[in-house]
Amino acid sequence: MNGAWYSGWRHVFKLDPDREISDEVLEAVCMSGTDAIMVGGSSGLTYDNTVELMSRVRRYAVDCVLEVTSLEAAVPGFDNYLVPLVLNAQQAEWLIGRQTAALQEFGHLIPWEITVGEGYLIMNGDATAARVSGANANLSSDEAIAYIQAADRLLRLPIIYIEYSGKFGDMSLVRRASEMVSQAHVIYGGGIDGPDKAAEAARAARTVVVGNVIYDNLDAALATVQAVKAVEIGV
Numbered sequence: 001m002n003g004a005w006y007s008g009w010r011h012v013f014k015l016d017p018d019r020e021i022s023d024e025v026l027e028a029v030c031m032s033g034t035d036a037i038m039v040g041g042s043s044g045l046t047y048d049n050t051v052e053l054m055s056r057v058r059r060y061a062v063d064c065v066l067e068v069t070s071l072e073a074a075v076p077g078f079d080n081y082l083v084p085l086v087l088n089a090q091q092a093e094w095l096i097g098r099q100t101a102a103l104q105e106f107g108h109l110i111p112w113e114i115t116v117g118e119g120y121l122i123m124n125g126d127a128t129a130a131r132v133s134g135a136n137a138n139l140s141s142d143e144a145i146a147y148i149q150a151a152d153r154l155l156r157l158p159i160i161y162i163e164y165s166g167k168f169g170d171m172s173l174v175r176r177a178s179e180m181v182s183q184a185h186v187i188y189g190g191g192i193d194g195p196d197k198a199a200e201a202a203r204a205a206r207t208v209v210v211g212n213v214i215y216d217n218l219d220a221a222l223a224t225v226q227a228v229k230a231v232e233i234g235v
């Protein structure tokens with residue numbers, strides 16, 4: 001662990017401001033023992049729905065982090081901010097263009113001490129994030145590893161997020177990435193529908209993100225917390 005605020009994360013729940021969540025479900029998620037709540041989504045984020053979700057999560061002691069993907073939903077008051085740079089985006093605006101446009105406008109307001117860049121590798125072409133950013137998700141393992149090495153070694157990004165949103169990914173690739181990085185913290189997310197896949201992902205990545213299943217099967221989602229925490233970090 002390098003002492004960074006994300007370095008101890010093993011399990012994270014990701015909540016989408018554009019989706020309904022009842023108070024009961026939100027309470028169960030926030031009190032589950034997860035290490036953080038990540039707020040983010042690929043479409044439909046607004047200032048209002050992001051503020052609303054943040055203030056509801058704020059009732060609980062768990063850390064609340066915003067993944068900033070649109071300028072209008074860049075809401076102050078989160079514990080930390082993650083700024084994705086889509087490594088395999090086809091349009092440069094998603095790699096560094098939107099971020100620099102935001103800096104021109106709001107650079108003086110950004111809380112740098114609690115903000116980090118996140119190299120985002122989108123591996124599921126059907127995910128909304130892939131469609132929105134035009135990411136080339138059709139990568140061989142070696143190509144994916146080259147992106148990860150570029151992010152870790154050349155760009156020295158502190159976090160690399162291997163994103164399979166909606167589909168369970170190739171754990172041998174994720175493990176290979178985790179074993180190869182020199183300094184980056186590897187996060188995996190996508191298709192975890194219960195404790196078995198959660199444990200598998202926890203063997204391959206430092207941090208495991210669980211999203212959709214919260215809305216589909218709360219008990220299965222909650223069971224992922226202990227499943228992840230029971231696995232020693234092997235990478």
Ligand code: 1GP
Pocket residue numbers: 014163164165166167188189190191192209210211212213
């Ligand atoms: C999405 O990586 C997260 O950004 C989690 O993916 O919704 O498929 O669990 P799922």
